[in-house]
Amino acid sequence: MPTSKPMLTMGEALAQMLAAARPVADIEVVPTLEANGRVLAEAQVSGMNVPGQDNTQMDGYAVRAADCVSGHAALKVSQRIPAGHVGQPLQPGTAARIFTGALIPPGADAVVMQEQCEVSGPDTVTIRHTPKTGEWIRRAGEDITSGSTILPAGARLRSQELGLAASVGLAQLPVRRKLRVAVFFTGDELAMPGEPLAPGAIYNSNRFTLRALLENLGCEITDFGIVPDTLDATRAVLRTSAVGHDLIITSGGVSVGEEDHIKPAVEAEGRLTMWQIAIKPGKPLAFGEVGQAAFVGLPGNPVSSFITFLMFVRPFILRLQGVQGPVAPRAFTMRADFNLPRADRRNEFLRARINAGGGLEPFRNQSSGVLTSTVWGDGVIDNPPNRTIAEGDMVRFIPFSELMH
16 A cells, blocks of 8 residues: 655755745845835945044043043033034143034044033033043944945845945945735635625635735735635636746645645646645645746645744745845743643644743644634744643743744
């Protein structure tokens, strides 16, 4: 008798998907103000030092350190230098009132914060401190030196990267074009919110969850809606969605029932290279291609669809977008404040939240249909196959905050 092919482990499946990812090649130049979430196509080099010149980190007085060795030097205040203004050379025996960010005047070699100074006359200040040369001075090029690479190719641009680009005067950035993703949903039982529910019908929550996840990743989405549960209809929408898209994502119809048409439809219109992963929830995950588009078929159960998107589709999309370096989410070692006496042969993703004591507690019902667990929880415990958990054990926790962008 033929034996069934063993299911892929999570690591094997993810490695296979990432190896098949072909990053989009098209590049466009966009204003830096509009580049949030985009992937940088070319490394960016600074054409300037940051800071451009020595400036003060504090409100206070710019002085010559040699004039203040006594720890109570009385100096004449010769000038006032706000940020954005250029001072005059500082003469020996004088101090300059200076404000955060202002340029250090020639001759000054230290700044004394105002809390260590006492105004002792209309134009006199007593420095009650013995400053060291360079104290409270930001040196030119301390943050960025001219000619240095500030952002590598393949970086996904966040607020921090955009601020850094702006700090060296980059008004535009070359980025990969947005990923074009087609989505559709199978199941005659599906209805849209606002419609009356027929007997046996359910609302299509996956459409809302998956679209929002794709929007978080900056994708351009074409939504083909709910497709009838027939092989011909599924094949037709696959052919249509393969045109002009980089990725096709479906939800539902990937199991082995007579009304599950995704697998035969993809095999007829393209090829399926992966099906069924040893994870819980989310075993029936399909991967392949239709035409020039990559294909991912997600399970229909809402938690299974959600988890498989986060663990597989998200890193795959990041690779397609051109992100270089790690695409897997960060995980943190945390204490389990519960018992899981029965191990599963699959890799489990347990919805859990952080309690007041800094430990983890799981949602009471880990069923793949209980979407409440994804709202209640702070993330998932990545529990390896065949592992039980005893209270006090350290486990691998992936916060949702690592997965939603």
